[in-house]
Amino acid sequence: MKKIAILIAITSFFIFAPGEQAQAQCKQQRVYHCARKGGNAIYLRDFNTKLKAVRSERSINGTKWPVVLNRGTRYRFILCTPSGYGNDVKLTLFDSKHPETKPWNSTEKSGGDKFDFICKRSGVYYVSIRFKQGKGKRKTCAVGILSFVGKNQ
Amino acid sequence: MIKKLIFIFSVVLIFTACGGGGDENTITGPDSQNDVRSVQIDPEKINGLIESFPSPIEMAATIEDMKVPYSKKHLVATEIAADFDSNFDKALGLGMLSADLGYLNVYNRKNAIVEYLTSIKRLADALDVDQFFEFQTLKRLATNSNNLDSLMFLSVTSYHDMDEHLRKTRRSDLSALMITGVWTEGQYLACKVNQFKSDKKTEEIIAGQKDIVKELLGVLEFFDDKPKFKKMNDQFRELLKLYDTVEIKLIEGEDKISYDQDSIPVIEPGEHTDIIYTQEDLNKIQNKIIKIRNNLISL
Numbered sequence: 524m525k526k527i528a529i530l531i532a533i534t535s536f537f538i539f540a541p542g543e544q545a546q547a548q549c550k551q552q553r554v555y556h557c558a559r560k561g562g563n564a565i566y567l568r569d570f571n572t573k574l575k576a577v578r579s580e581r582s583i584n585g586t587k588w589p590v591v592l593n594r595g596t597r598y599r600f601i602l603c604t605p606s607g608y609g610n611d612v613k614l615t616l617f618d619s620k621h622p623e624t625k626p627w628n629s630t631e632k633s634g635g636d637k638f639d640f641i642c643k644r645s646g647v648y649y650v651s652i653r654f655k656q657g658k659g660k661r662k663t664c665a666v667g668i669l670s671f672v673g674k675n676q
Numbered sequence: 677m678i679k680k681l682i683f684i685f686s687v688v689l690i691f692t693a694c695g696g697g698g699d700e701n702t703i704t705g706p707d708s709q710n711d712v713r714s715v716q717i718d719p720e721k722i723n724g725l726i727e728s729f730p731s732p733i734e735m736a737a738t739i740e741d742m743k744v745p746y747s748k749k750h751l752v753a754t755e756i757a758a759d760f761d762s763n764f765d766k767a768l769g770l771g772m773l774s775a776d777l778g779y780l781n782v783y784n785r786k787n788a789i790v791e792y793l794t795s796i797k798r799l800a801d802a803l804d805v806d807q808f809f810e811f812q813t814l815k816r817l818a819t820n821s822n823n824l825d826s827l828m829f830l831s832v833t834s835y836h837d838m839d840e841h842l843r844k845t846r847r848s849d850l851s852a853l854m855i856t857g858v859w860t861e862g863q864y865l866a867c868k869v870n871q872f873k874s875d876k877k878t879e880e881i882i883a884g885q886k887d888i889v890k891e892l893l894g895v896l897e898f899f900d901d902k903p904k905f906k907k908m909n910d911q912f913r914e915l916l917k918l919y920d921t922v923e924i925k926l927i928e929g930e931d932k933i934s935y936d937q938d939s940i941p942v943i944e945p946g947e948h949t950d951i952i953y954t955q956e957d958l959n960k961i962q963n964k965i966i967k968i969r970n971n972l973i974s975l
Binding site: 551554555558559562565566567568569588589590591593594595596597599620627628633634635637638639640641643644645646647669671673674 | 724725727728729730731733734737738741742782825826828829832833836877880881884885887888891926933936938939940941942943944945947948949951
């Protein structure tokens with residue numbers, strides 16, 4: 524009887540335990556603080572994600588979002604992570620001609636947590652937030668901010 | 677006792693397996709509260725397309741950045757918005773008023789902001805997304821505070837949260853209408869600005885929308901089998917046809933990286949586009965956008 528109860532309890536744990544799925548996105552307060560890091564740039568949208576710990580090369584690492592950018596506009600991209608994770612996560616901007624492996628830019632490529640992009644072609648681009656190569660031992664959340672700096676032509 | 681325990685466990689297991697939100701591959705059609713039919717479409721594809729569309733504040737920020745004087749007369753009148761009766765009209769109206777709210781926000785027009793917030797709240801209530809529209813906080817920020825940043829931030833996040841909730845609750849048709857409303861109102865304002873004071877920058881914003889209109893139609897055509905969508909989509913197809921004479925040339929070049937006064941890296945792609953159009957092309961496109969927008973608010 525006792526053995527069956529233990530068996531049921533263990534099985535239930537694996538079935539019902541939320542695990543990393545329940546790891547939440549960053550809180551709204553963090554998104555707001557991240558948006559304010561854009562200075563005078565006007566907040567347009569955010570990319571809020573949970574990052575699961577990377578257990579193997581086949582683990583799903585991060586999220587990507589499509590985003591329409593308009594020609595002639597200077598955009599600002601900002602990445603924010605909880606303290607202690609600043610050097611583990613990267614935000615990448617790419618499109619179909621410049622894939623994620625050879626992107627327009629990333630916070631890793633340019634260093635720091637933000638960069639500006641002057642859009643020269645209206646269309647769909649992609650933003651991804653992922654752990655850098657070899658990082659991601661612990662789960663976390665991360666926020667990317669897209670903001671409007673101004674027209675550039 | 678053991679049998680009882682196993683029985684209870686099995687029942688719980690069955691209910692858990694059956695739960696979880698149902699068939700993820702089914703999205704209900706337009707006017708979903710009135711229409712029991714559902715459209716079989718790929719939710720990931722459509723949600724990705726919808727999600728990619730610009731924020732309701734972007735066109736307003738562009739217009740303000742070009743130092744165009746404020747004018748309320750081109751916005752959707754809130755009295756008109758009060759007459760939107762079907763969910764189709766309400767979702768379109770929610771997008772249009774959100775774009776107008778973005779315009780009022782960037783020009784910091786507090787009295788009008790409260791008026792538009794009230795109208796948006798009414799539409800959000802009717803579409804059952806009001807829980808994501810923080811009306812009281814927004815109203816307080818608009819009336820009592822000088823913190824324009826917070827007001828703009830909360831307005832935009834409320835819009836995105838409502839849009840996301842519609843998609844999560846399998847009402848992507850309404851979400852598609854919201855982005856259509858935002859895009860149409862933004863372009864309508866650009867056309868009005870260009871009619872008031874034409875310049876190359878504004879012209880290119882309008883003429884350069886060729887690929888964006890294609891993307892928008894890519895979303896709307898998912899719902900083409902519904903009469904109201906069909907009627908609206910026909911107008912957007914006519915608009916896309918007018919873009920046939922606009923040529924967007926891709927020119928190769930060397931990327932440039934510089935640093936601004938705050939040491940932020942600035943990437944300027946060498947690859948850029950030249951937009952080739954005539955004044956006649958532009959006039960036809962402008963007139964069509966204005967006509968579509970006016971038709972949509974007089975549905």
